[in-house]
Amino acid sequence: DAGVTQSPTHLIKTRGQQVTLRCSPKSGHDTVSWYQQALGQGPQFIFQYYEEEERQRGNFPDRFSGHQYPNYSSELNVNALLLGDSALYLCASSFTGTVNEKLFFGSGTQLSVL
Amino acid sequence: AQSVAQPEDQVNVAEGNPLTVKCTYSVSGNPYLFWYVQYPNRGLQFLLKYITGDNLVKGSYGFEAEFNKSQTSFHLKKPSALVSDSALYFCAVRGVTFSGGYNKLIFGAGTRLAVHP
Numbered sequence: 001d002a003g004v005t006q007s008p009t010h011l012i013k014t015r016g017q018q019v020t021l022r023c024s025p026k027s028g029h030d031t032v033s034w035y036q037q038a039l040g041q042g043p044q045f046i047f048q049y050y051e052e053e054e055r056q057r058g059n060f061p062d063r064f065s066g067h068q069y070p071n072y073s074s075e076l077n078v079n080a081l082l083l084g085d086s087a088l089y090l091c092a093s094s095f096t097g098t099v100n101e102k103l104f105f106g107s108g109t110q111l112s113v114l
Numbered sequence: 115a116q117s118v119a120q121p122e123d124q125v126n127v128a129e130g131n132p133l134t135v136k137c138t139y140s141v142s143g144n145p146y147l148f149w150y151v152q153y154p155n156r157g158l159q160f161l162l163k164y165i166t167g168d169n170l171v172k173g174s175y176g177f178e179a180e181f182n183k184s185q186t187s188f189h190l191k192k193p194s195a196l197v198s199d200s201a202l203y204f205c206a207v208r209g210v211t212f213s214g215g216y217n218k219l220i221f222g223a224g225t226r227l228a229v230h231p
Contacts, residue, residue, distance in 0.1 A: 004157070033218065042204050042221030043158070056218055090157055102148070103219065105157035 002027065004093050004106035012112045013081050021076040021109045025093030031055075032074040033103065034066060037088040049074050050096055078111075086113045116141050118205045120222035127195045128230050135190040135225045137205030146208035147188045148219065149179055153201045161203075164188060175199070195229045202226050 005024045013019050025032050031050045035043035045058035049068035068074045072093075078085055088110050092103040117140045127133045139145055146165055150158040162173025169181045179190045190203060202224050209218040 040223075042206075042223050043219075045209070045218050045220070048218060058218075092158075102160035102163060103158075105150075105159070107155070107157045 004091055004104050006089075006091050006106035006109050008109060009107065010110045010112075012114060014114050015081055015083060017081050018077065018079045019081060019111060021078075021089050021091075021111070023074045023076070023091030023093075023106060025072050025074070025091075026104045029093035029095050029104070030072050031094045031096045032068060032072065033092045033094070034074070034076045035090040035092065036060070037090055037108070039087070043090055046076070081113045083113050086111060116207050116209050116220050118147075118207050118220060118222040120203075120205055120225045122225050123223075124226045124228060126228045126230065129197050130194050133192050133195045133199070133227065133229070135203050135205075135227060137188045137190065137222060138186050139188060139205075139207050140186065141207055145181075145186075145188075147179075147181065148206040148208070149173065149177070149188075149190050150204045150206060150221075151201050152204065152224075158204065161190070195227075197229045197231055200227055200229045 003026050007022045033048040034046040037043040046060050047057040048055050052068045063079045065077045088108045090108045091106045094103050119138045121136055148163045149161040151161055152158050161177050162171050164171050164181045172178045177192050181188050204224050205222040206219040209220050
């Protein structure tokens with residue numbers, strides 16, 4: 001049983017470019033959340049997708065957008081990249097029927113913006 | 115607003131000694147608290163959670179955590195540390211949901227645990 005998978009593992013972009021990160025949730029999970037982890041900090045919630053809709057959003061600008069597909073996989077898109085967007089982007093999946101259950105995290109995508 | 119604080123950037127302990135990683139929280143309502151561990155170049159792995167019930171929660175890899183409501187703390191503990199326990203540890207609280215946004219977690223800044231042989 002595969003866990004949460006993310007691609008790519010590493011990415012280098014330049015300021016102003018756009019990037020798309022991908023996530024496949026753990027089998028049986030229907031909810032995908034995205035987190036940004038800057039160096040030396042804890043993960044910060046970006047948004048959460050369920051039933052192909054954004055259900056909750058953290059304090060991130062509209063440059064950050066996402067999508068969820070019918071197979072529950074998800075994408076995180078970031079437009080007009082800034083140097084400050086350099087971080088580890090983590091995807092976490094869960095089953096919405098279990099409110100306080102643990103999240104399963106992928107290994108992340110390390111994004112470097114030059 | 116919900117928040118957690120991890121007052122120590124780093125904790126150093128000798129192998130075989132007990133370890134404690136501190137966490138305090140601020141929530142409105144009942145707290146739902148979690149501990150996660152992060153190894154280098156890896157995502158976060160769940161250790162344990164407190165939802166309700168016994169104040170001492172047992173988790174993975176021999177870790178446990180003590181919930182103290184009066185002190186608003188949820189410290190992570192292990193009776194005997196291993197070198198392989200060296201990693202980054204995060205305390206988290208479940209955020210308040212307004213429209214069914216379950217499982218949003220609010221993380222602390224993390225504590226690096228270094229266990230020396």
